[in-house]
Every structure is written in C-alpha cells, then in structure tokens.
Amino acid sequence: MSAVRTTCPYCGVGCGLVAERDDKGTLRLRGDPDHPASFGRLCVKGAALGETLGLSGRLLYPQVNGQRQTWSQALDYAAGQMKAIIEQYGPRAVAFYASGQLLTEDYYVANKLMKGFIGSANIDTNSRLCMSSAVVGYKRAFGADAVPGCYQDLEQTDLLLVTGSNAAWAHPVLWQRVLEAKRRRPQMKIVVIDPRRTATCDGADLHLALRPGSDGALFNGLLREVVRRKPLAAVRFAGQEQALAAAEPWHLAACADFCQLPQAQLRQLIDWLCAADSMITLWTMGINQSTSGSDKSNAIINLHLASGHYGRPGCGPFSLTGQPNAMGGREVGGLASQLACHMDFVPEDIARLRRFWGSERIAQTPGLNAVALFDAIARGEVKAVWIMGTNPAVSLPDSLRVNQALACCPLVIVSEVAAQTDTSRYAHVRFPALAWGEKNGTVTNSERRISRQRPFLPAPGEARADWWIVAQIARRLGYGDAFAWQHPQQIFCEHAALSGFENQGQRAFDISALAGLSQQQYDQLKPVQWPVTAQHPQGTDRLLIEREGWRKDGRAALVAVEPQLPRAVVGRHYPLLLNTGRLRDQWHTMTRTGAVPRLMAHTPQPQLAIAPADARRYGLRQGGLARVVSPQGWIAVRVRVSDEQLAGSLFLPMHWTDSFAGQGRVNALVSAACCPHSGQPESKQTAVRVEPWRPRWQGELLCREAPTFDSQIQWWRRPVEGCDHYHLAGEGDPEGWIRAQCQQRGWLIQHAAGPGFVHLLAWQGERLMLAFYSAERLPEVDIPWVASAFCGDASQCHALLAGQAPQGEGGEGRLICSCFGVGERAIAAAIAGGCVTTEALGQRLRCGTNCGSCLPELRHCLKSAG
CATH class of the missing domain: 3.40.228.10 (Dimethylsulfoxide Reductase, domain 2)
Incomplete structure (x- = not known):
C-alpha cells in the first residue's frame, strides 16, 4: 500500500496522519509532516489510533429488532416505518441526531433529506453540546x-x-x-x-x-x-x-x-x-x-x-471546536437552527434552497435542538429518531430522562461502528457504519481548514458509508433522483456548488472554486481554508481583513451583555458546584479510546477532584470512595484531593458509560438547563452534594470473561493486555459472589482467605481465567504484573495468589507518559540518577517528547523529589 494521507478523528485541531505498510505488511500510522495544522505532531490519542483498528466489538451487519437482516430488508423496514409515521403524524414526528464524527458528505446528505425533502428541520447534532x-x-x-x-x-x-x-x-x-x-x-x-x-x-x-x-x-x-x-x-x-x-x-x-x-x-x-x-x-x-x-x-x-x-x-x-468535523456539520446546516451552507430560515434563503435542490418541501422554520429533541421524544411528539455516530444516552444532560425517552420511542434507528453502546441498546434498527480508516470524505477543523479523510482499510463485513445509508433511505421514501450519487466526490461538489449559489459574497462560507473537482482532484485535495473562491482559489487564512463581516448593514456588532451567574444555585441540600470535562487520554464516551489499554492506564476510573478544605468538611479522604448526588441522579467515584480545585467546586470527567462503570455516567447528574439563544446545556455547573461511601469491601478483579454484577456491587472496567481489569466495591459477601462466577463456568479455584480479605485464582486447565483480591479497603495489588500472567507465564501461583510480584519483577507503577509507556517508578529512578529537568527525563526515557501532555506531571514529579 502506498502512503495514504488522512486526518485524525479526534479533536478539532485536525492533525494530519500518514498510513502506510512496512516491508512486513504491518500497518503503520505516523504524523504527517506536511499537514499545516500539525506538521507531524500527534497527541497520545492520535498516536494510539493504530490500536483502535481491530474488528473486536464492531457492528458488521444490519439488524432489525436484534436479528441480523440483509441491507434490503433493514432499509425497507426503516424506510417503511418512517414513512408510516410521517403520513400519520407529519414530518415533525421524525428527527435525525448526528455527530461531529460524521464526514461533511455524510452530514450534507442527512441534512438535505431532512430539511429539503422530508420537510422538517428536526436534524441536530452533538455539536450543539460544545459549539x-x-x-x-x-x-x-x-x-x-x-x-x-x-x-x-x-x-x-x-x-x-x-x-x-x-x-x-x-x-x-x-x-x-x-x-x-x-x-x-x-x-x-x-x-x-x-x-x-x-x-x-x-x-x-x-x-x-x-x-x-x-x-x-x-x-x-x-x-x-x-x-x-x-x-x-x-x-x-x-x-x-x-x-x-x-x-x-x-x-x-x-x-x-x-x-x-x-x-x-x-x-x-x-x-x-x-x-x-x-x-x-x-x-x-x-x-x-x-x-x-x-x-x-x-x-x-x-x-x-x-x-x-x-x-x-x-x-x-x-x-476551538471539540470534534474533528463540528465545523463541517455547521457548514452544511447540521444544526436545527440553520439551513445549508450558512443560510437561515428567511424567505430568500428558503427560496434559494428550493431552486437549488428542486424541492417544494424545504423546511420553513427551525427544528428541535438536541435537548428539546429528546424532551419531545419523551412527550411522544417525536416518534422516530435516527441517531448517527453518537451516544446521547451518555452525552446529553439529565441522561436518565434521555434513556427513558429512548426506551419508549416507537422507532429508534442507530448508525454505528460499535456493536454495543449505551444508546444502541434501545435501537430497533442498527446500521453498520464505516469507521475511521474506512471512510472517504472531508472534515473541517477549528481554523476553517478542509482536510481529507481517506480510506486505507477495506470495509469490514457489510459496513457502509453513512451517506450511502441515508441516500438509500431517501430513495425508498421516493426521492431517489436527488440522492443518486455514486461517490462522495459528487456530494462534495454539490455542497461546494450550493455554497456559491447566488452568493455574491453575501455569505461567509463559500467553497465554490472546488465545485468542479474531478474524482482524481478530490482524491488529491490538499488541506485548504475556506472561503475558496475564484478570487481566492488557494483559500483564505484570515477573515475580516477586507470587511467587517456579513451583516446586512455592513458593520460588525457589539452585543450588550448583562453578566449572569450559572442557573445552578448551591444551597443547604446541594452546597457544591460540579464542573465536568475531558481527560488527557480519553475521547467522548470511550467507544474508541476505551478499548486501548495504554489510554486507560493513566486514569483507570473516574476520579472526583475536590479541594482539601472541602474534603475535610465532607469527610472524604484521598483514594476513598464517594457518592456525588444531584437532583437528577447520583454516581459513585474515587476521590482525588487536589489543591487545583477552588473551594466549593468539584470536577468529574465526562467519559464513563454503562459499558465502563456500574454507576459512572456524569451526565446523570447534570441538569438540562440551556442557553436560551443557543440551546447549549450548562454542563459546566451543576449543584451537587458529596458524601463518603464506605462499602463493606473493595476489590481488584482481572478476568477473561465479563462477570455478572448485582446491585450491591459497584464496578469500573478497563482493558489490559490479555484480560479486563475491574475495580470493585460493594456490600454483601465477596467470596460467595466470586465463587459463584467461577462455578457457573466450571473453573478450578485456588483461594486464600482470612479476616477481612479474600484472594482467589480461577483456572481452566493450565490457563489463568480470573484473579480476585478483596479487603476492607482497596487491596495493594501489582496489577501490571498480575495482568502479564494472562498473556504468558502463570506458573508463579503463590505470588499470583498474593497479588505481588517477586522482588525485582514489579511493574512500572502508575503510568505518566502514555505516548511511550513510562511509569512513575522509572521516572523516580531517573530523577534519583541525576535527571533534574524535564529535558533530561525526555533524553533518558523519551517521556514528554511527543505530545507534551505529561510535562506538567513530570514537573510535579521533579518538584516532589526535590
């Protein structure tokens, strides 16, 4: 395979990558030194993309009501159900919910179908939640x-x-x-x-x-x-x-x-x-x-x-946009409050779209934004929702209500890469979509730069492009002539032509100079910043140099701002403000990053960051467990006492789902209060209370097969090489529970138990299947060393039963640098050996020399050692 230049599927920076196979046929990904957004740099998530390309956990075939179907059967069923709902309840009874993970071509087709031919503006996107x-x-x-x-x-x-x-x-x-x-x-x-x-x-x-x-x-x-x-x-x-x-x-x-x-x-x-x-x-x-x-x-x-x-x-x-194509979605009108190509719901723009698309069914008014959309599903007003490449059961605020809405919706269609997500368990129809590395199209980054995502892997199973799936539904709804593309280049060129249609500089978004690209030119398209017009055929790096903007009066505007504090108000029952956000090594709801062991090693379970004074006030200790409670719900987390926090405020990561934790969805806490102008939820401030949780026991479990949990056990899962690792905490009898798991599978048990602790190994022949360690407090277990026994030598039974490596065989300790797998023990040894700067640590261990995300922690290690 010759080198294929493509674009990262994570944040809105839009870094370039090169995919190529070495002499042994092994696929290799590296940063693209010629991409003007990144010049060859990659963060740890981008550098680990090659570890996300396997087919384990992929959705590979269409399904209807849990049963595998042919594409024709699944498409016929979905289109038939949608058509019946539209005929009975009208076009506003159906909705699409899209994602910044979609390519611009996918977005364009979905928006065209909903706003141009179904005749409703009920298409919104998870970009509503960030931009x-x-x-x-x-x-x-x-x-x-x-x-x-x-x-x-x-x-x-x-x-x-x-x-x-x-x-x-x-x-x-x-x-x-x-x-x-x-x-x-x-x-x-x-x-x-x-x-x-x-x-x-x-x-x-x-x-x-x-x-x-x-x-x-x-x-x-x-x-x-x-x-x-x-x-x-x-x-x-x-x-x-x-x-x-x-x-x-x-x-x-x-x-x-x-x-x-x-x-x-x-x-x-x-x-x-x-x-x-x-x-x-x-x-x-x-x-x-x-x-x-x-x-x-x-x-x-x-x-x-x-x-x-x-x-x-x-x-x-x-x-800065949060997703790889949040801006591309905005360009095509993927938000319910916009029409295509930055046009608005005004008569002249509606008429313009009618002429260009040749449709008399153009949506006349804005549709439901994300939060309002799922409220309408809960009320029964929207009876069909098609969710494309996103996980709203986790990512939307007040997620319990969102889950309840999906559970009662008459028709839920999901286009997905993963076989199992929190959202897809509600799906009546599941369409297998192409993943990154298989897709073919464009994305737009935070600086308006359009870049190509090119395929370098074959489509697995029966997975298909999102645009193709939507076009097939459009044909079955009777709109085949307007959705007859055979290649994404044709869609892109139509999108580019629309951007310049009757524009004359009135709309900022204009890439009409690209409307005539041949398929070869499209395949060879280099990153370019819009506008791309006859006057600026190589793109435009900066706007507002020659004009004040695109308002009708020709002037930019100042907007009177009356500052407002958050809607969330602390009080006696909920005295703290909770902030939510991202972690260094994770992405959204971890559908991709959660499958990579080294990306889960830095922060293996959600941690509540709390100021020292608040920890003392509420009886919390470092490494202990806590429940965080809001009027919407509660979650269980481990405590991290941190002087990075202001007193009175907390921080929790947004990533954990029901696939990775028993009670870890942070949006179960967040209210659905939104900005009245944008419809964006207030995810950064939620009034909560926090209380210590002192379970009867805590444990570490490593196993090849997923166990079953009852309501008395809280768990947090992460993959490690060869097995899954669970942090556990619960009430009841841990030994009885773990023995029952092993006996159901017919595994041979070794165990050691005493006052307050249980250690147990389970075997299938000579193959280690499970290792379990519990105590009143979280037991000290050398997790990397025990995990290595699932991949290789499991002969040291006594040491395995103790959960501690023989002297000299211990692991690296907590991971600090995910790019190069450098743990705190190696860093401590290097500091003791004379490395007193981050540069010296980088020269010896390589830590901090790639994406730089670990440099603050390296400085903390140096400060602590000094």
Missing part, C-alpha cells in the same frame, strides 16, 4: 458563523487569553505549538482564565482562578477599562452604545468582587492588554456550556472589536 453558543456569538457579531483567525496567529500574538479551555489536554498538539512559540518569543504573554488549575496553567504567565461562571463580568470589565484607556473615536459598530453602557458598571472593584479575583491580577491583565499590539482569545466548552454561553462568547468578541484586535495577524476571537 452552538460560539455560533450564536459569531453570527450576532459578524453576521456569519465564521472563525476569523488561523493557527499561525497563535504563534504571532503578543497576548494570548485562554478561557474555559484546558487546551493542554483537550487540544494538545495545538497547545504545543503555542508553547513552542512562547519559547521562541518569551515576551509573549499567556493568561489562563479558569476556576481550576489545569495542565494548561503550567505554561501561563498568569492564572485567573475566577468564580465559576463569572466570565461575562470579567470580559465586560476588560471592555470598560480598554475603552477608557483607548476610547473609540466614533460609533463604528452596531450596538456600540448599548454594549458600552452595559459594561460601564463593571469597574475594577466591582469586577474583582463579582469574579472573586484579586484586583492586582486584573490590573496586570489590563496593563498587558492595553500594551499589546496583538491579542487572541481561545475559548471552548468552559464558555459555551453555560446558560449564558452566547452572551459570554459575545463579551469576548466585544473586547476584540473595541480594542482593534481582529482582522490582523496575531489577533482575533478564536473558538
């Missing part, structure tokens, strides 16, 4: 959903504000570009605005640990001070007087008091801001996932417009 507030902010300010800057700006700016983003973990390759720029230009200032002290703060000149949810007041205060020092000469922007009047009460003292920040820190930031010739603000979910997320986005944009920090190199408001 829709930024979309509203851009549209109100510039008249278009257009991120104005490019990644090069991050390397050229004088002042970088990072707010609501742990970019070091969520966008690590881009963050390494920032830190490299800082090394080259030490005068560059980096300010991190975040209630938590995150890995991103490690590279900052200033960290503002503001009150959770108070960002709007902070940016209003900055706007007021900038305009006072550099007053605007005239009314240049629409809404300028109202926006400045709204900012006027936010003088330094008021802002510091509301945000709970020292005035000295604010003065320092204001001095830097006023002295900077260029400034960028990076933001993502910490801003967007708020009941006032749209206003916070506009508060950021207001500051840039008023200070003149836009439309120039090193300047601009810059939202």
Whole structure:
C-alpha cells in the first residue's frame, strides 16, 4: 500500500496522519509532516489510533429488532416505518441526531433529506453540546458563523487569553505549538482564565482562578477599562452604545468582587492588554456550556472589536471546536437552527434552497435542538429518531430522562461502528457504519481548514458509508433522483456548488472554486481554508481583513451583555458546584479510546477532584470512595484531593458509560438547563452534594470473561493486555459472589482467605481465567504484573495468589507518559540518577517528547523529589 494521507478523528485541531505498510505488511500510522495544522505532531490519542483498528466489538451487519437482516430488508423496514409515521403524524414526528464524527458528505446528505425533502428541520447534532453558543456569538457579531483567525496567529500574538479551555489536554498538539512559540518569543504573554488549575496553567504567565461562571463580568470589565484607556473615536459598530453602557458598571472593584479575583491580577491583565499590539482569545466548552454561553462568547468578541484586535495577524476571537468535523456539520446546516451552507430560515434563503435542490418541501422554520429533541421524544411528539455516530444516552444532560425517552420511542434507528453502546441498546434498527480508516470524505477543523479523510482499510463485513445509508433511505421514501450519487466526490461538489449559489459574497462560507473537482482532484485535495473562491482559489487564512463581516448593514456588532451567574444555585441540600470535562487520554464516551489499554492506564476510573478544605468538611479522604448526588441522579467515584480545585467546586470527567462503570455516567447528574439563544446545556455547573461511601469491601478483579454484577456491587472496567481489569466495591459477601462466577463456568479455584480479605485464582486447565483480591479497603495489588500472567507465564501461583510480584519483577507503577509507556517508578529512578529537568527525563526515557501532555506531571514529579 502506498502512503495514504488522512486526518485524525479526534479533536478539532485536525492533525494530519500518514498510513502506510512496512516491508512486513504491518500497518503503520505516523504524523504527517506536511499537514499545516500539525506538521507531524500527534497527541497520545492520535498516536494510539493504530490500536483502535481491530474488528473486536464492531457492528458488521444490519439488524432489525436484534436479528441480523440483509441491507434490503433493514432499509425497507426503516424506510417503511418512517414513512408510516410521517403520513400519520407529519414530518415533525421524525428527527435525525448526528455527530461531529460524521464526514461533511455524510452530514450534507442527512441534512438535505431532512430539511429539503422530508420537510422538517428536526436534524441536530452533538455539536450543539460544545459549539452552538460560539455560533450564536459569531453570527450576532459578524453576521456569519465564521472563525476569523488561523493557527499561525497563535504563534504571532503578543497576548494570548485562554478561557474555559484546558487546551493542554483537550487540544494538545495545538497547545504545543503555542508553547513552542512562547519559547521562541518569551515576551509573549499567556493568561489562563479558569476556576481550576489545569495542565494548561503550567505554561501561563498568569492564572485567573475566577468564580465559576463569572466570565461575562470579567470580559465586560476588560471592555470598560480598554475603552477608557483607548476610547473609540466614533460609533463604528452596531450596538456600540448599548454594549458600552452595559459594561460601564463593571469597574475594577466591582469586577474583582463579582469574579472573586484579586484586583492586582486584573490590573496586570489590563496593563498587558492595553500594551499589546496583538491579542487572541481561545475559548471552548468552559464558555459555551453555560446558560449564558452566547452572551459570554459575545463579551469576548466585544473586547476584540473595541480594542482593534481582529482582522490582523496575531489577533482575533478564536473558538476551538471539540470534534474533528463540528465545523463541517455547521457548514452544511447540521444544526436545527440553520439551513445549508450558512443560510437561515428567511424567505430568500428558503427560496434559494428550493431552486437549488428542486424541492417544494424545504423546511420553513427551525427544528428541535438536541435537548428539546429528546424532551419531545419523551412527550411522544417525536416518534422516530435516527441517531448517527453518537451516544446521547451518555452525552446529553439529565441522561436518565434521555434513556427513558429512548426506551419508549416507537422507532429508534442507530448508525454505528460499535456493536454495543449505551444508546444502541434501545435501537430497533442498527446500521453498520464505516469507521475511521474506512471512510472517504472531508472534515473541517477549528481554523476553517478542509482536510481529507481517506480510506486505507477495506470495509469490514457489510459496513457502509453513512451517506450511502441515508441516500438509500431517501430513495425508498421516493426521492431517489436527488440522492443518486455514486461517490462522495459528487456530494462534495454539490455542497461546494450550493455554497456559491447566488452568493455574491453575501455569505461567509463559500467553497465554490472546488465545485468542479474531478474524482482524481478530490482524491488529491490538499488541506485548504475556506472561503475558496475564484478570487481566492488557494483559500483564505484570515477573515475580516477586507470587511467587517456579513451583516446586512455592513458593520460588525457589539452585543450588550448583562453578566449572569450559572442557573445552578448551591444551597443547604446541594452546597457544591460540579464542573465536568475531558481527560488527557480519553475521547467522548470511550467507544474508541476505551478499548486501548495504554489510554486507560493513566486514569483507570473516574476520579472526583475536590479541594482539601472541602474534603475535610465532607469527610472524604484521598483514594476513598464517594457518592456525588444531584437532583437528577447520583454516581459513585474515587476521590482525588487536589489543591487545583477552588473551594466549593468539584470536577468529574465526562467519559464513563454503562459499558465502563456500574454507576459512572456524569451526565446523570447534570441538569438540562440551556442557553436560551443557543440551546447549549450548562454542563459546566451543576449543584451537587458529596458524601463518603464506605462499602463493606473493595476489590481488584482481572478476568477473561465479563462477570455478572448485582446491585450491591459497584464496578469500573478497563482493558489490559490479555484480560479486563475491574475495580470493585460493594456490600454483601465477596467470596460467595466470586465463587459463584467461577462455578457457573466450571473453573478450578485456588483461594486464600482470612479476616477481612479474600484472594482467589480461577483456572481452566493450565490457563489463568480470573484473579480476585478483596479487603476492607482497596487491596495493594501489582496489577501490571498480575495482568502479564494472562498473556504468558502463570506458573508463579503463590505470588499470583498474593497479588505481588517477586522482588525485582514489579511493574512500572502508575503510568505518566502514555505516548511511550513510562511509569512513575522509572521516572523516580531517573530523577534519583541525576535527571533534574524535564529535558533530561525526555533524553533518558523519551517521556514528554511527543505530545507534551505529561510535562506538567513530570514537573510535579521533579518538584516532589526535590
């Protein structure tokens, strides 16, 4: 196989990869040194993509009501059911829920079918959960959903504000570009605005640990001070007087008091801001996932417009997308609040789409956004939902209600890669979709750069492209002529042609110069930033240089912002604010990353980060267990006492699902309160209480076959080489439970037991099948060494029964560097041997030399050793 250039399927950075086979036929993935988003760098998740390409756990054949069917049977059934529902209840009784994991071509076809031919706008996407507030902010300010800057700006700016983003973990390759720029230009200032002290703060000149949810007041205060020092000469922007009047009460003292920040820190930031010739603000979910997320986005944009920090190199408001194709979905109209190609629900745009698509059934009004959609399913108003490449049973807020809605929905269709997800258990129809490495199409990253995802693997089983599946349904609904494509190039060219159709520069998104690509040109398409027009055939790196935006009055707009605190209110019953977010080595609901042992090693189970003072107040201890309770539900987690947390606030990761934990879905806690303008839920602030949980016993279990659990046992699963590893905690009798698991399978048992502990091994012939260790507190077990017995030599029975390696054979300890598998024991030994800097550790062990995500932990190791 010749080298195939493709694009990473994880975050919105859009890193390039090269897939090729070596002389032995082994597939190898590496960073693409020529890709302008990443220049050969990969984060640990991207570097581990080759470990996610197996077919274990794949959905390979269509199913209807749990039974395998042919494609014709499954498609006929799904289309027949949808058609009957539409005829009886109307087009608004059906809905699509899509994903930033889809390719632009997939998205385009789904949007065209729903909005153009079914005649309803009930198609939304999980991008609603991460980017829709930024979309509203851009549209109100510039008249278009257009991120104005490019990644090069991050390397050229004088002042970088990072707010609501742990970019070091969520966008690590881009963050390494920032830190490299800082090394080259030490005068560059980096300010991190975040209630938590995150890995991103490690590279900052200033960290503002503001009150959770108070960002709007902070940016209003900055706007007021900038305009006072550099007053605007005239009314240049629409809404300028109202926006400045709204900012006027936010003088330094008021802002510091509301945000709970020292005035000295604010003065320092204001001095830097006023002295900077260029400034960028990076933001993502910490801003967007708020009941006032749209206003916070506009508060950021207001500051840039008023200070003149836009439309120039090193300047601009810059939202980072969370998924590889969140922006591509926005381009084709994948949000329920948009029509295709950045058109809106106004008569002229509806008529334009009618002419282009040749359909009289164009949706006339916006559809239901994600949260409202599943509420409508729960009420019985939406009777059919088609979920494509996402897992809303886990990712949506108030997930118990979402699960209940899916359970009672008359028709649930799921297009998926994985055979089992939390969502697919409710599916009446399951369509096997192509996975990354098999797909063929385009994605758009955070800087508007369109890149190709090219296939380098054959389609397994009967898996098919998402666009093909949707087109087949469209044909069965009677719209075959409009969905007759044979190749994704044809879809892309239609999409590109629509972007320029009757445009004349009125819409920001325009890639009409690509509408005439041949299949060969499409296959060879290099990364390019839109707009791509006859005037700019090589793309456009920066917007707002020649114009103020795309509003009808020709001006950019300031938006008056009245800062609001989170909807969640702490009180006697729920005295703490819970924040949720990503971990370094995980992705969304772990359908892909959860199958890779080394990605699960860094944080093998969800941990509750809590400030030391709060831990003392609520009786929690490091490594202990706790229940976190909200009005929506509860989960069980392990405790991590951390001075990174503000007192009064907690942090939990968002990734765990019912496939990886018995009671670990964090969105079971989160309420469905949303921003009224964007419909984006407030996932960053939920009022909760926390209480210690002291189970009768805790345990470690390694086994080849999944056990069955009763309600008295909580569990957290992760794969290791050769078996699965479970952390356990429960009431009742652990020995009786584990013996019953073994006896059901006919395994031979060895055990050792005493007061408060049980150790047990189970064998099938000479093959180790299970190793179990329980005690009143979590027992000390050398998990990597015990796991190695499932892959090779299991002859040291006495040591295995004890759970401890013979002297000199122990494992690496807790994993620190996932890229190169470096654990804390090797790092401690290297430090003891004279490595006193991260550079020295990197030279000896390679840790910290790839994506850099582990560098903050390496510095912590050095500090602790010193």
